[in-house]
Amino acid sequence: MGFKLPDGAKLFVAATLDVVVATTAVSNAAEAVAQVGGSADIDVGDIVIVSSPGWLKLNQRVARVKAFAAGAVTLEGINTSDIEQFPAGDGVGSLQKVLTWQRIPQVSSFDSSGGDQNFVTVEFLDDDQQHQVPTTKSPQTISITAADDPTSLHSAVLEAADAIGAIRPLRLALKGGSEIYYNGYVSYNPTPVLSKGNVMTTKASLALVSRPTRYES
Structure with a gap:
């Protein structure tokens, strides 16, 4: 296991x-x-x-x-x-x-949405049961929530990429040496989210344009 x-x-x-x-x-x-x-x-x-x-x-x-x-x-x-x-x-x-890579510090959540399998429903006149056949997969988006820190260099990098609609790779380095690489369109909102009693945060997202690549070491 x-x-x-x-x-x-x-x-x-x-x-x-x-x-x-x-x-x-x-x-x-x-x-x-x-x-x-x-x-x-x-x-x-x-x-x-x-x-x-x-x-x-x-x-x-x-x-x-x-x-x-x-x-x-x-x-x-x-x-x-x-x-x-x-x-x-x-x-x-x-x-x-x-x-060069710029670290995004103080990340509080890293979420993935989309990537679900789509199906087409098939039925025939001489059959009393419908069938599903897999087709494409839905678009996948990575969502990142990080502590608001306008002095951090990552904010400028994300904002510049967002301004021109750039595609940029993302590297997730896991403890133990494995790494996952993503690539997609960067979106970034530098306006902090405020909730009383909680750390102020900003949100970024990556609309993937390709499959992720993972290396275990």
């Missing part, structure tokens, strides 16, 4: 991003390998945003660089071996490295 407590978790938002690096090919593999120019400033352990318009299940996903040699970037834990979901030759796009 395994379980984790959220106590001690730390939350970060991407503060600065590197230049976009084009990919010339992305392999179908248990761990996808993207080909980039040999002069690309990428190192093992870097966190990158993967753009792949032809592979929508990979597009805008956050990944960690497992290996980099001679322009070949191995994307840790990113399985693209299913050619029905990832048609061969269609994965090209770009990589963009996260340069």
